[in-house]
Amino acid sequence: MSAIDDLMQEFGRLPGIGKKTARRLTYYLLKQPPGDVRQLAGAVERVADEVEACSNCGNLSDEDPCGYCRDDRRDPSVVCVVEEASDIAAIEKSGHYDGLYHVLGGRLSPLDGVGPDDLNVAGLAERLRDEVEEMIIATNPSVEGEATATYLQKLVDQIDEEIQITRLARGLPVGGDLEYADGVTIAEAFSGRREM
């Protein structure tokens, strides 16, 4: 297989990229100065070589423990449990949370053959034996995310029933129009309404 075909095939394996886009990306790179292309290749290589799951929280990082776990300005008594490392980025962007994280690496789904052993659950149980006082469950509001939350809640209750367990609220997106929200979201927002 030619080098060009090779690269196109590799691009085509990425999520959201079809044959056409793969071809476009390939020919785009062919027009760039070789130095720029090598820089890209180098970045890809470094990700492969240097990024690992943090042995403490499961976050993807080139340091171990990761930056969040090492940051002593963060509150170690609160742990926020997320499905994927990419969820951390979304939460961090809000700038609203200064506790620690725990990345499960997925969610329970018997239909996909994913059980507790396939997730970073044992690591979580281990961490909770330390100084954690609150666990915030930030799994997605999907059926699988809910079940994973239930599972974790029962597990943590067994480990230490003093640990406070909370779940992220659901409801209307900020900046969104009530008029355009779907019925389910509005219903959730109503049942989760707060006193002012």
Add this chain to the structure above:
Amino acid sequence: MTASRIRSAGTAQATAKAHIGRLSLHNFRNFQRAECEFPPAGVAIIGPNGAGKTNLLEAIYYLEIFRSFRQARDRELVRFGQRVFRVEAEIRGEAAGVESLAAAYDRGGRKKVEVDGEEVERFSDAIGTLGAVVFSLDDVEIIRGSPGGRRRFLNILLSLVEPGYVDALQRYRNFLSQRNEALKGEADPAMIDAWTEGLVEKGARVMEARHRWIRGQADAFARYGEEISGEGPGRMRYDPSVDWPEGMTPGREEAGPGQPDESGADGSAETSDSVADGDGTGRWRSREERRERAERWAERFRRALSENAERERRREVTVVGPHRDDIEFRARVADDEQRDLRKYGSGGQQRTAALALRLVEADTLAGRLGRDPIYLLDDVFAELDRDRSRRVLHLLDEGRSGQVILAAPKAADIELRGGLERWTIRDGRIEPDADGTA
């Protein structure tokens, strides 16, 4: 039809007459391209078997639930050798709410629904907009067939009238299939439990809605059955797979404050709000009560699951829950004797029950819509004797004003809405007035 008549605010009038005006079909079943303009009162469509009568009604009702009422897959609805079908209707009259509805499906699997020319993101936001009910000869299968058919009936109807039902049911099914998978092989109890709470919460919501509807319509159902058959009343009641919560009973004994409104039995749409709400005591109060009742069903469901834990592990499947619900239909055969119509009813009794069920469905829809639904009648009089036909006609006419689209193999004396226009249908072609008007 006076289009300029001022719409009454607040109360929906029984005279409101939303109806289908123009309908166009493209590559739907045996229709290559068909267009017709329905009269506001309706039409009787006469044609031989295989001409496309049921297909036409199926196309119209597709705009109500965006699926086939005959349980055909979407791709079976595409005309042979074609890729895409499209159904489009203009809705006219008062209290219609919208001006046009359209649905299209591509064999590739893409389905599109448009309300007033704009594509909707979620079909569940658009279902029930048309406001229609189908009476079909196959309805008798709801009564005598498997419990699955009766659950399907409830699911479709409640999806149309009960806010949040579709979502609760969908999520219930997802929890259920994940939980069943977790039960397979050497199951980890904690892994099964993870799915239990969601299953119970969504399942209780489904059970509460089903129970509330059946309980609220049981009297009307009995009355309709009596009127159609001239015999003693039939009974309809919820038949859950878990024990009844304390204080809730299957029958009428439950009457008291908070008892659902039984209006609608007289066929009027005037008391629409209370019918839709299933509770004559007012919306805000009943919401509280609904939640409380759902909680009681949840408690029973949870208990049933734990009592059946052993059986579940053995059979590797969730053995209780609304996926095992049923509706019980009974007829009184003697003062102290009742007969289960599902198994032991005569053909006539079962057909009567099916008609009564569709009539209470129409009342429920009227309550939700604030107007009478459109009646799609597929050869319903074929297997009824003369007396029953006459009484059904009377029930469909008295106090009901919804457009009637009736299909029959041969012209008979069908006196509805003061005499329907008569059309013929043959080989997927609809010909208005071909036979002259009735």
